[in-house]
Amino acid sequence: MAIVKKRDVLLGEIKGRIGPVVVTSVRNVKVLKAAPVHKVNKKKKKKAELPPQNLKLALISTFISGAKKLVNIGFNNKKNVNAAFQSAVKYNLAHAITGTKPNFEINYPKIVISQGNREMAWSSRIIAEKKDTVTISWEIPDTVKLREIGNDNAFILCYDVSSQRAVISDNCTSRSALSYTRKLTAGSSGHLIHAYIFFVSPDQKSVSRSDYVGSIVLP
Amino acid sequence: MATLRPGSLGTLIGRVGNMVFYELNGKIVGRTIGVVDSYSDAQLGNQMGFGLTTLLLNPVNQFIRAGFKTTPKEPGWNFHSLAFSLNKKNALTGKYPNVEIDFTKVIFSMGGLPLPxxxxxxxxxxxxxxxxxxxxxxxxxxxxxxxxxxxxxxxxxxxxxxxxxxxxxxxxxxxxxxxxxxxxxxxxxxxxxxxxxxxxxxxxxxxxxxxxxx
The missing domain is CATH 2.60.40.10 (Immunoglobulins)
Structure with missing residues (x-):
């Protein structure tokens, strides 16, 4: 893979395939890659024939893709060699999969969408008082200095298992607000929702580990 | 390529094969460099111990800052280095992959003030x-x-x-x-x-x- 170091007169704003080469950009860096080889006769393998890793990876990648916006903040660590998405997939692949081949499942309480040293959410809860609406609440213990963490921003993920859809609330409220109400997609009645929460400092330099709030079936 | 710097015994800085020598916190250290294909159980146990001790100390960072502030330390160490070292050596039990924290042996502060x-x-x-x-x-x-x-x-x-x-x-x-x-x-x-x-x-x-x- 070649990297275009500076603006190239020859390449200009070219993007796409030129013969055996593909010009694209990866994380805002323009790169040249060999084009993938098209295998015409390759038979699509059945689910049971795939290696376990493929099945697990598909599960986790699908989940994390929906929460990519949050994961990019939660796993954004300068020390990490891997990008945030890869780090999140790697962690959850190792910790949040249960079952045996070919019936792997996501262990939702074990999913982590953010890693950091900031104070986690305490005693978080999810309730659904109205139709298509969930309220997530949390507490701040007496032992914590409110002036240090009270202005932290809350980031919340509600994952609808039934429709496999992630509803993201980024930067939605402050930690001191102690609760947040989120309207979900209309017609979600009867759907199972898993919720996660983490906090980010106002300067965005420090994040907490994500907390699994719980699950609820919408009325 | 490693270079030998002037000194009583000389100081090696740079890479020799799969070893690299450099200065870290006032000391010359050497470590292997490059991709490692596999780790022994002892190495994996050590990595797991590091991970567990890090997780153990993260939520009590402010506490150990006060708890180990005045405890004698080696040159270049801070409160966290000392807390980490003591707890990794003393508060972990079991062998890989069953390394666990023994909470009865965890230390969060060290000093001479009498306890009640x-x-x-x-x-x-x-x-x-x-x-x-x-x-x-x-x-x-x-x-x-x-x-x-x-x-x-x-x-x-x-x-x-x-x-x-x-x-x-x-x-x-x-x-x-x-x-x-x-x-x-x-x-x-x-x-x-x-x-x-x-x-x-x-x-x-x-x-x-x-x-x-x-």
Whole structure:
């Protein structure tokens, strides 16, 4: 893979395939890659024939893709060699999969969408008082200095298992607000929702580990 | 390529094969470099121990900052290096892949300030009640020493900490717990710190509290 170091007169704003080469950009860096080889006769393998890793990876990648916006903040660590998405997939692949081949499942309480040293959410809860609406609440213990963490921003993920859809609330409220109400997609009645929460400092330099709030079936 | 720098025995800086030598915190260190194909069980155990100790100390960072501030350290070490070293060596049990934290051996502060007699903790409703006997006659005690407390939740790796609690003479301090759902295990610790923050006691494990509101 070649990297275009500076603006190239020859390449200009070219993007796409030129013969055996593909010009694209990866994380805002323009790169040249060999084009993938098209295998015409390759038979699509059945689910049971795939290696376990493929099945697990598909599960986790699908989940994390929906929460990519949050994961990019939660796993954004300068020390990490891997990008945030890869780090999140790697962690959850190792910790949040249960079952045996070919019936792997996501262990939702074990999913982590953010890693950091900031104070986690305490005693978080999810309730659904109205139709298509969930309220997530949390507490701040007496032992914590409110002036240090009270202005932290809350980031919340509600994952609808039934429709496999992630509803993201980024930067939605402050930690001191102690609760947040989120309207979900209309017609979600009867759907199972898993919720996660983490906090980010106002300067965005420090994040907490994500907390699994719980699950609820919408009325 | 490594270079030999002037010195009584010379100093090697750079890469020789799969080893690299460089200066780190005033010391010349050497380590292997490059992709490692496989790790031995001992290496994996060490990595797991590092991970566990890091997770253990993260939520009590402010506490150990005070707890190990005045403890003698090797040159270039800080409070975290010392806390990490002590707990990794003493508070981990088992062999890979079953390395675990032994919470009875965890240390969150170290120093010469005397501890009071008979420190205890009990669960009273939604509160953790810590108590002790001040024992004012013991040499080195001061009535203005303050209690430091840790309530550690091993399942979620969270901790509630108090760094400047009640004075020694008040003989009790209460921590209000959040309203947890279900069963919670709480590991508790106590230590004391002088008013000027220059002297600190060893931390003492007070025991495990089980919270269950079901």
């Amino acid at each position: 007699k008979n420190p205890q903790v009990k669960l009273a409703g939604n509160c953790l009640e810590f108590s002790w006997e001040a024992d004012p006659e013991t040499k080195g005690n001061d009535e203005r020493d303050q209690v430091m407390l840790v309530a550690y939740f091993p399942e979620t790796l969270q901790a509630m900490t108090v760094q400047s609690g009640s004075p020694r003479t008040s003989e009790k301090h209460t921590i209000l717990l959040p309203s947890f759902k279900g069963k919670k295990v709480i590991e508790t610790y106590i230590a004391f710190i002088s008013e000027d923050r220059e002297r600190v006691s060893n931390s003492v494990y007070l025991g495990q509290i089980i919270w269950d509101n079901q």
